[in-house]
Amino acid sequence: MESITNISAIQNLVYIGSSVLFILGIKMLGKEATAVKGNYLSALAMFSAVAITCLSLEIDYKVIVAGVLLGGLIGSAIAIKVKMTAIPEMVALFNGFGGLATFLIAWSQFNAPDNSLFQHALIMLTVYIGGITFSGSLVAYGKLSERIKLGKGSWITNVLISFFYLSLPALVYVIFEPSISTVIPSVPSYFLFFLGLTLIAGLGFVTPIGGGDMPVVISLLNSLSGIAAAFAGLLLLNNVLIVAGSLVGASGLILTVIMAKAMNRTIGNILFVGYASATQSSGEVEQGEVKPISAEDAYLILENASSVLIVPGYGMAVAQAQHVVREMGELLEENGTEVKYGIHPVAGRMPGHMNVLLAEANVPYPKLLDMDEANDILPNTDVVVVVGANDVVNPAAEDSPGSPIYGMPVLQVWKAKNVIVLKRSMSPGYAGIQNPLFFNDKTKMLFGDAKHTLSELTKEVKTL
Amino acid sequence: MEMYILLGFVLLLSIFLGLELIAKVPSTLHTPLMSGANAISGIALVGALMLSGDGQTQNLLAFGAILFASINVFGGYLVTNRMLSMFKKK
Numbered sequence: 001m002e003s004i005t006n007i008s009a010i011q012n013l014v015y016i017g018s019s020v021l022f023i024l025g026i027k028m029l030g031k032e033a034t035a036v037k038g039n040y041l042s043a044l045a046m047f048s049a050v051a052i053t054c055l056s057l058e059i060d061y062k063v064i065v066a067g068v069l070l071g072g073l074i075g076s077a078i079a080i081k082v083k084m085t086a087i088p089e090m091v092a093l094f095n096g097f098g099g100l101a102t103f104l105i106a107w108s109q110f111n112a113p114d115n116s117l118f119q120h121a122l123i124m125l126t127v128y129i130g131g132i133t134f135s136g137s138l139v140a141y142g143k144l145s146e147r148i149k150l151g152k153g154s155w156i157t158n159v160l161i162s163f164f165y166l167s168l169p170a171l172v173y174v175i176f177e178p179s180i181s182t183v184i185p186s187v188p189s190y191f192l193f194f195l196g197l198t199l200i201a202g203l204g205f206v207t208p209i210g211g212g213d214m215p216v217v218i219s220l221l222n223s224l225s226g227i228a229a230a231f232a233g234l235l236l237l238n239n240v241l242i243v244a245g246s247l248v249g250a251s252g253l254i255l256t257v258i259m260a261k262a263m264n265r266t267i268g269n270i271l272f273v274g275y276a277s278a279t280q281s282s283g284e285v286e287q288g289e290v291k292p293i294s295a296e297d298a299y300l301i302l303e304n305a306s307s308v309l310i311v312p313g314y315g316m317a318v319a320q321a322q323h324v325v326r327e328m329g330e331l332l333e334e335n336g337t338e339v340k341y342g343i344h345p346v347a348g349r350m351p352g353h354m355n356v357l358l359a360e361a362n363v364p365y366p367k368l369l370d371m372d373e374a375n376d377i378l379p380n381t382d383v384v385v386v387v388g389a390n391d392v393v394n395p396a397a398e399d400s401p402g403s404p405i406y407g408m409p410v411l412q413v414w415k416a417k418n419v420i421v422l423k424r425s426m427s428p429g430y431a432g433i434q435n436p437l438f439f440n441d442k443t444k445m446l447f448g449d450a451k452h453t454l455s456e457l458t459k460e461v462k463t464l
Numbered sequence: 465m466e467m468y469i470l471l472g473f474v475l476l477l478s479i480f481l482g483l484e485l486i487a488k489v490p491s492t493l494h495t496p497l498m499s500g501a502n503a504i505s506g507i508a509l510v511g512a513l514m515l516s517g518d519g520q521t522q523n524l525l526a527f528g529a530i531l532f533a534s535i536n537v538f539g540g541y542l543v544t545n546r547m548l549s550m551f552k553k554k
Contacts, residue, residue, distance in 0.1 A: 022504060023485070025500075025504075026482070026485050026486070026497075026500070026501070026504070029493070029496065029497050030485065030486065030488070030490075030493060030497060032490070032492065032551065035496060035548050035551070036548045036549065038500070039496075039500050039503075039548060040545075042500060042503065042504055042541075043503075043541045046503075046504070046506065046507065046509075046541070049510050050510055050513065050537075053510050053513045053514060054513060057513060057514070060517045063517055063523055063527050063530065064513060064530060066527065067512075067526075067527050067528075067529075067530030068509075068530060068534045070531055070534070071530065071531040071534025071535045071538065072534050072535075072537075074535050074538075075534060075535035075538030075539030075540070075542070076538045076539065076542055078535075078539050079538065079540075079541075079542035079543040080542060080546075084546075084547070087495065087499070087543065087547065088495075090543060091498060091499050091502050091540075091543070094502055094503075094535065094536045094539045094540050094543070097532040097533070097536045097539075098502070098505045098506050098532070098533065098536040100528075100532045101506075101508040101509070101511075101512055101528075101529045101530075101533035101536065102508045102511070104525050104528045104529035104532070105508065105511045105512055105515060105529050107525055108515045108516075108522055108525040108526060108529065109515075111522060111525075118465070118468065218498070219498060222498055222501060222502050222505065225505040225508075226504075226505045228508075229505050229507055229511070230478075232508060232511045233471075233475075233511065234471055234472070234475065235511075236511050236514050237467060237471065238510060238511060238514065239471065239474055240507065240510060241507055241510055241511050242471055242474050242478065243478045244504050244507040245478075245505065245507060245508075246476075246479045246481075246482060247478055247481065247482040247485070247501070247504065248482070248501045248502075248504050249479060250478070250479045250480070250482025250485075250486065251482050251483075251485065251486040251497070251501045252498070252501060253483070254483055254486040255486065255494060255498055258491075258494070343491075345491050350494070350498065352491050352492050352493065352494035352495040352496075353495055355491070355492040355495070356495050356496070356547055356551075359550045360550045365492075365551075370491065
């Protein structure tokens with residue numbers, strides 16, 4: 001135990017202080033009025049924990065200064081430059097780096113002399129969780145930014161999945177390795193194999209999961225990175241790592257559960273089953289006719305409406321259309337129309353993703369309705385404008401038991417008098433499921449890039 | 465071993481605390497909260513700073529851990545702050 005570290009009393013007291021600040025910070029982050037302050041408090045907690053650690057060290061400052069400066073520079077540059085629409089993949093990437101840091105910490109501790117059996121087991125667990133978090137987050141990043149298109153069914157995915165399942169017995173083996181190796185002489189480089197295996201296992205864990213389920217996966221990986229940090233804290237006998245890591249682990253888990261509930265699925269189903277293949281859906285026979293319209297026609301419909309509900313989805317994020325959406329909403333309001341926004345809890349690629357984008361575009365908060373509020377007013381709404389949303393407005397979730405998303409709560413836009421759907425093409429949504437809404441008698445399709453289409457629409461409004 | 469039991473106790477209590485703290489958060493704040501929690505997981509930086517730097521491999525591992533944890537910390541807090549400031553400006 002001496003080989004690890006000696007934490008002085010003062011250092012421990014500061015750690016307790018920053019643990020309290022972390023707890024207050026998270027609590028305040030959960031309320032709108034105090035969220036900004038909460039983030040500052042949590043940053044202050046981080047700063048004091050890091051500062052007191054630096055002051056109590058005898059190790060090489062060059063390594064520390066170089067690492068912190070370079071890392072701070074890279075992190076800040078990414079954070080300042082990133083577009084708001086790309087936030088989900090950024091969080092995934094940052095999260096992956098956190099996982100990688102714990103992975104390296106555990107690796108370094110493995111090289112330290114005189115690890116007890118318990119420490120050895122902890123090291124292996126931390127390596128495993130940290131490694132899975134790292135490579136899994138990279139895949140999540142790739143899928144969200146649409147750089148990785150691999151999915152279920154490809155042979156590469158299958159190979160990766162088998163590595164994931166192989167990694168589980170391997171983990172059990174390496175945990176008990178010191179006691180086994182007294183009986184069987186061990187392979188000296190087994191640890192390096194294990195390091196590699198965990199990284200590949202992380203790829204196998206996330207690759208088969210569909211892109212539409214990535215918000216849930218990121219939230220889970222966020223939770224895992226917290227747990228990895230807490231284990232590293234146990235390893236280094238450091239209480240602030242344990243407290244902060246556990247808080248993140250628990251909060252990530254709660255968010256994961258909230259999201260899974262909003263999709264009416266269990267976490268196990270999301271991780272290991274995925275949506276049933278789209279061919280099972282029974283909707284294909286009863287498809288009616290699609291009615292495409294022009295921006296001008298859409299304007300005529302909107303002009304006569306006294307109430308409009310805008311339903312944004314991931315398509316709005318991709319097209320960066322949130323500002324034009326707000327502009328159109330304001331113009332309609334000048335025309336005397338009542339404009340509201342209906343937000344589905346899992347619209348976009350992160351929970352609350354749409355709220356962030358609309359806030360960026362300065363849409364007043366009271367105009368945003370959650371799913372239940374929106375469903376209450378939908379039967380009395382004249383026109384619904386669906387901007388790049390698909391699965392969250394799919395009636396199949398309510399009336400076709402054969403559909404893979406049957407049972408998921410959705411926005412009942414088909415109850416409104418008219419529906420205008422802004423969409424790039426007729427391709428099915430991220431979940432790969434056809435949407436009967438597009439063939440509904442009330443529905444008019446306005447094809448094209450959401451931003452471009454909306455600009456044309458607002459031009460129409462302005463000319464009058 | 466007693467030390468581990470004590471710290472294990474801290475770990476369990478913190479998990480329960482975390483579950484209680486997050487359970488009633490409005491959905492608007494889910495994304496900033498996730499991002500803020502992500503920044504906090506950068507606490508691994510403290511662990512990285514404590515690594516011993518004997519020999520080249522250990523130095524490299526410590527440097528890597530410090531580097532990546534710092535990216536997580538700085539990036540995480542800044543992005544969260546950017547997001548929250550958008551909510552605030554009304």
